[in-house]
Amino acid sequence: MVKQTLDIVLNPLATLGRYSRLLFHAFGAVAELSIYRKNLWEQMVKSGVDSIPIVCMAAGFSGAVSTVQTAYQLVTPLIPRSTIGAIVVPSMILELGAVVTGFILAGRVGARIAAELGTMRVTEQIDALESMGLNSIGYLIVPRVLAGIIMFPVLYVAACFVGIGSGMLIGDLGGFVPAEEFLVGAREFFQPFDPIFGVIKSIVFGFLITSISCFKGYYTQGGAEGVGRSTTQAAVASCVFLLLADLVLAATLL
Amino acid sequence: MISVTKVNKSFNDKHVLKDVSVDIPEGETIAIIGRSGSGKSVLMKHLIGLLSPDSGTVTVDGIDINAITYAELRRVRRNFGVLFQGGALFDSMNSFENVAFPLRTFTEMGEPEIEDVVKRCLAMVELEDVGAKLPSELSGGMQKRVALARAVALQPRYIIYDEPTSGLDPETSNTIDELIRNLADQLNVTSIVVTHDMHSVLNIADRAAFIYEGRMHWTGTIDELHRSDDQVLKAFVTANEYKIGLS
Ligand SMILES: Nc1ncnc2c1ncn2[C@@H]1O[C@H](COP(=O)(O)OP(=O)(O)OP(=O)(O)O)[C@@H](O)[C@H]1O
Ligand SMILES: [Mg+2]
Numbered sequence: 001m002v003k004q005t006l007d008i009v010l011n012p013l014a015t016l017g018r019y020s021r022l023l024f025h026a027f028g029a030v031a032e033l034s035i036y037r038k039n040l041w042e043q044m045v046k047s048g049v050d051s052i053p054i055v056c057m058a059a060g061f062s063g064a065v066s067t068v069q070t071a072y073q074l075v076t077p078l079i080p081r082s083t084i085g086a087i088v089v090p091s092m093i094l095e096l097g098a099v100v101t102g103f104i105l106a107g108r109v110g111a112r113i114a115a116e117l118g119t120m121r122v123t124e125q126i127d128a129l130e131s132m133g134l135n136s137i138g139y140l141i142v143p144r145v146l147a148g149i150i151m152f153p154v155l156y157v158a159a160c161f162v163g164i165g166s167g168m169l170i171g172d173l174g175g176f177v178p179a180e181e182f183l184v185g186a187r188e189f190f191q192p193f194d195p196i197f198g199v200i201k202s203i204v205f206g207f208l209i210t211s212i213s214c215f216k217g218y219y220t221q222g223g224a225e226g227v228g229r230s231t232t233q234a235a236v237a238s239c240v241f242l243l244l245a246d247l248v249l250a251a252t253l254l
Numbered sequence: 255m256i257s258v259t260k261v262n263k264s265f266n267d268k269h270v271l272k273d274v275s276v277d278i279p280e281g282e283t284i285a286i287i288g289r290s291g292s293g294k295s296v297l298m299k300h301l302i303g304l305l306s307p308d309s310g311t312v313t314v315d316g317i318d319i320n321a322i323t324y325a326e327l328r329r330v331r332r333n334f335g336v337l338f339q340g341g342a343l344f345d346s347m348n349s350f351e352n353v354a355f356p357l358r359t360f361t362e363m364g365e366p367e368i369e370d371v372v373k374r375c376l377a378m379v380e381l382e383d384v385g386a387k388l389p390s391e392l393s394g395g396m397q398k399r400v401a402l403a404r405a406v407a408l409q410p411r412y413i414i415y416d417e418p419t420s421g422l423d424p425e426t427s428n429t430i431d432e433l434i435r436n437l438a439d440q441l442n443v444t445s446i447v448v449t450h451d452m453h454s455v456l457n458i459a460d461r462a463a464f465i466y467e468g469r470m471h472w473t474g475t476i477d478e479l480h481r482s483d484d485q486v487l488k489a490f491v492t493a494n495e496y497k498i499g500l501s
Contacts, residue, residue, distance in 0.1 A: 035359070124342035131302050131338075132356050133331040135324075 019215050022137065026145065026211075029138025039143035047109045047144070047210070048151025054108060055155045056162045058100050063092055063163030064170040071176035081177040085185030088167045093194045094254075097160040099246060101152065102205040106238035110213035113144055114234030117217025118227035126218070141214045145207060152206025153199045160198065197253055204245050209238040255280050256301060256412070256444070261310035263296060270296050271307070272468040283438045283445040285455040288465035289490065294448045295339055297465065298414055301446065302334050303327050314412075332360065335405035339416040339448075341397040343389040349376065349400045350385035356408050375403035378433055380426075395422045402430065409441060416448045431457040452494035455479075464490065 033040065066088045074083060117140060120126050129136040164186075171177040177185075213234040220230040256278040263271040270293045278284050288294050299305040300312050303319045311318050314330050322330070343352050353372045357363055363371070376382055379399035389397050398421065405413060415434065419427040435458045438445045449455060455462055455476070462479050464472040464487050472487045482488065 119345070123345070124338045124340055125344055127299070127304050128336065128338055128342040128344070130304060131331055131334060131336040132359070133328040134359065135328065 018219065019212075022141070022215055022218065023211060025137045026141045029135050029142050030146075032135065032138050033142060033146075036139055036143050039139065040146055043143045043147035044151055046112070047105070047147045048154060051105060051108055051151075051155060052158060055101050055104050055159050058104050059092075059097060059159035059163035060166040062096050062100050063088065063165070063167035066091060066096065066163075067167040067171045067176060067182075068174065071171070071174075080181075080185070082181040082185030082188070084171055084177045085168070085182035086189040087185075088171075088182075089164055089186035090189060090191070090194055092160055092163045092167065093198050095246075097163055098156050098198050098201040098205060099242070100163075101155050101159045101202060102209065102242045103239060105148075105152065105155070105205075106209050106235050106242060109148070110209045110238040111231050111235045113210060113213040114217035114220075115227055115231045117141075117214060118220035118230040121218060121220045122223050122226060137218075141211075141218065144214055145210045148206035148210030149203055150206075152202045152209075156198060156202035160195075197249075200253065201246065201249055204249065205242050208241050208245055212238050212241060255313075255315060256446075257311075257313045258297070258300065259311045259313075261297075261300060261307040261312065263293075263300070263305065263307050270468055271300075273310070274465070274468070274470045275310075276463050276470055276473060278444060278446060280444055281438075281442050283434070283447065283458055283460050285459035285462045286446060286448045286465065287450060287452070287455060287462055287490070289450065292465045293468050294465055295416055298416055298446065298448050301414060302331050302336060332408075333411045335408065335410035335413045337398070337402050337405045337413070337415045337418055339420075341389070341394075341401035343397055343401050343404070345389045348386055348388050349381070349392070352389070352400060353404045353407050356404065360408060371407060372403075375407050376400070378406070379403050380429060395426060398422070399426075399430070402433070406437060410443065412444045412446070413437065414446045414448070417450070418447065419449065419451050419454050427451070427454065428457075434458050450494070452491055466490075 067084060070084045070087045071081075074081075117126075120140070126136050126140070129139055168179050168182045171182050172179040216230045216234040216237065220226045222229075258274060258276045258278075261271050261274045262269070274293075274297060276284075276286075286294050286297065296305060300307060301314070303312070306320045312320060314333070317326075317330060319327055319330055343349075344355065347355065350372055353375050354368050357368045357371060372385070373382065376385060379402050381396060381399055381403070384392060384396060384400065389400070392400065398418070402415070402418060405415075413434075418430050418434065422430060431454050434445060434447065437443055438458070445458075447454065447459060459476060461473065461475050463470060466472075466486055472482065472484055474482065479487070479491070
């Protein structure tokens, strides 16, 4: 009983310890990045460029839905229709842009990273890298995490543009609010800090998703089944910590 | 020279290596033999610091590899070529790129020169034509031979082979045995061959080290192996001879 209680407390702590140690080693290997430049480029393409279509699609739909719902909730003619823009645009910039991107990438990028590294672990490819005298953390993890930190803000910005654009388009075509009025509302309530906050958020999300997935994949145990387990855990843990970080950032920065 | 001294290693509650000691002098070919699950691969991973012992020491050229920094360990590892039991080819690269990888990473060679070396290495394992193929497009035995080509590409001083001939047909096994012997003779490399194939052992090894239930049960030259009347060792060797007799 005491042991079980202790385990519940100590296991997450031990995991956190191993995660921090991995990050620490990764940080130490950043100096050798010039050797791993090719990997960084490859990862930026795989995690970033290749994710553009799905991220844009998801952002497009959430922007459109936001407009329709906001219009639906503003039934009284006393409120000017430009309010729709004033609500949709900041919510896209502050919350939806980063979170939608984050969720999509937790599934797409996080799962891929964990499966890749997990397979490399159980088939001894990581041992092979190490045995050659390469720093496997530097070679495998640093490029993936850096690519996340660099590419997530880019994807976030793309998501915002597409989301706002589609919200405006649906508003106009659906007869909820003309595009000009949508923009008037958006401008009226625009806060310069909002996009900065969004970019900070997307950097944090990018770091969390890639580093958690690398951690899960790198320490995979137990053959093909273990790879499956790591992949699921990476996607789930990424989403959970993304939500937590979302709350913490909103509470501290806004 | 590699010295393993009184190494113990457990995984969770499973005591895999028990007080294992073995010396591997420069230029020698030593076969590490033992039954499946006896701890051969675990021992081999200790030689390059992929696993560290719970107690005991492993020294390479007089350096205790568990008492040095990671950067220093990586320098020690550059002296090694390792063939892993499953090949461990990088599955995102084709065969050519796999063999070229250590050359591109650790040498200043230009592409034409790298191409020469890779072709020569692939020819050594009789796989000149598979350069463009991905590991997933090769049979298990072919993967292993490409991995062997990769392990020797940098002409390391120490080569560790984990079951180089398992899963190969007898004819290819003989080719690989010959290759291992040639490398040992020509380049004066120190070879550590993990195997349970007695046929290979007799073909290539100067000395054998027999692991039994996690202990270094017996070590000696091949002559001594023939003459030994150790029951456990004999049982292991005879079981193998029976298999050789059949095939
Ligand atoms: N990372 C690990 N975690 C837990 N147990 C392990 C680990 N690696 C090896 N073992 C255990 O150690 C024992 C010895 O394994 P090892 O791979 O060294 O056997 P082996 O002698 O190489 O066998 P084979 O000839 O089949 O390759 C096995 O019982 C294995 O289950
Ligand atoms: Mg083995």
